[in-house]
Amino acid sequence: MGNKLNYKIANRYVEIHTEYPENLAGLLPGFVHFHDSYDDKEPLIQLSREFESEEPELLSSDIDNKVIHTFNLEEDSCKFCKKGSKYFFTIEEKGGAGSIEFAMEIGSPKVKCRLMPDFENGRTILPSPARLKFSLWMALAFTGIPQKFSALHSSVIIYNNSAVLFLGESGTGKSTHTRLWLNHIEGSRLLNDDSPILSIDEGETCVHGSPWSGKGQVYINESYPVKAIVRIKQHPFNKLQKLSTLESFGALYPSFPPAFxxxxxxEGHICEIISKVISTTPVYLLHCLPNREAAEMVKETVYK
Structure with a gap:
């Protein structure tokens, strides 16, 4: 297997350099569907292990770093901060027993990974699969957003060789609605149930399956043009409304990675992505009940 793992995600190349590729691959089961044996391709991300004794200026220990965003990942504490053109993302385990840090720089594909030691017993703790996958998700957003592609909080249905993206806050019924498509709309398939990749490729809005999925663990390495985008809101009756340009912008904006x-x-690059998407792709607001009629209404409107 060599000393690196190669993946192709959303038609971009990712390299993970490691002394133990088989062990690391075992921590990333969803990534196996995106493995690629490419050579001589310029990678979007080159991830390598960074030790404390090397390039200390890349580490986030300086007190003058600007904190951009802090949030929780289950019981872990996450911090996204910057110093000049360098950015750092850290996940710290509850109680401070161990953590993982990514150091990144604008314009460079190189991402440095540092595993913090457990000072209580003197050993370095390997990251959990969830921490490692989320850190890689942040790294993909960091390198991808300036190149006009990004993860999007969405559930994606494939129908007639194109994609419909369903947006909404957690708990608003995205998964329920896409399940209605799968149960009642013949020929529909689920591409991703939580975090697909949205891209602008040669002026066309495309969506890609990804190694990041929700409870459904849907890891499909396929890409499709986007037919429409639909934001879902629960409602006592079904109503589908096509949104104006300004309303479309507001519908997409909160579904991009919050830290960025x-x-x-x-944010400036995300706004450019949104502007390009809504210039060619219709965006709708679906007020709906969790019933078959809601799915059929969207299908008949989008694919009329």
């Missing part, structure tokens, strides 16, 4: 919306540089 809080940084001026990345």
């Amino acid at each position: 919306l809080k940084d001026n540089f990345f």
Whole structure:
């Protein structure tokens, strides 16, 4: 297997350099569907292990770092911060027993990974699969957003060789609605149930399956043009409304990675992505009940 793992995600190349590729691959089961044996391709991300004794200026120990965003990942504490053109993402385990840190720089594919030691017993703790996968998700957003592609909080249905993206806050019924498509709309398939990749490729809006999925663990390495985008809201009756340009922008904006919306540089690029998407792709607001009629209403409107 060599000393690196190669993946192709959303038609971009990712390299993970490691002394123990088989062990690391075991921590990333969803990534196996995106394995690629490419050579001579310029990678979007080159991830390598960084030790404390090497390039200390890349580490986030300086007190003058600007904190962009803090949040929780289950019981872990996450911090996204910057110093100049360098950015750092850290996940710290509850109680401070161990953590993982990624150091990144704008314009560079190289991502440095540092595993913090457990000072109580003197050993370095390997990251859990969830921590490692989420850190890689952050790294993909960091390198991808300036190149006009990003993860999007969405559930994606494939129908007639194109994609419909369903947006909404957690608990608003995205998964329920896409399940209605699968149960009642013949020929529909689920591409991803939580975090597909949205891209602008040669002026066309495309969506890609990804190694990041929700409870359904849907890891499909396929890409499709986007036919429509639908934001879902629960309602006592079904109603589908096509949104104006301004309303469309507001419908997409909150579904992009929250930490990057809080940084001026990345927010600007996200706004460019949204502007390009809504210039060619219709966006709808679906007020709906969790019933078959809601799915059929969307299908008949989008694919009329």
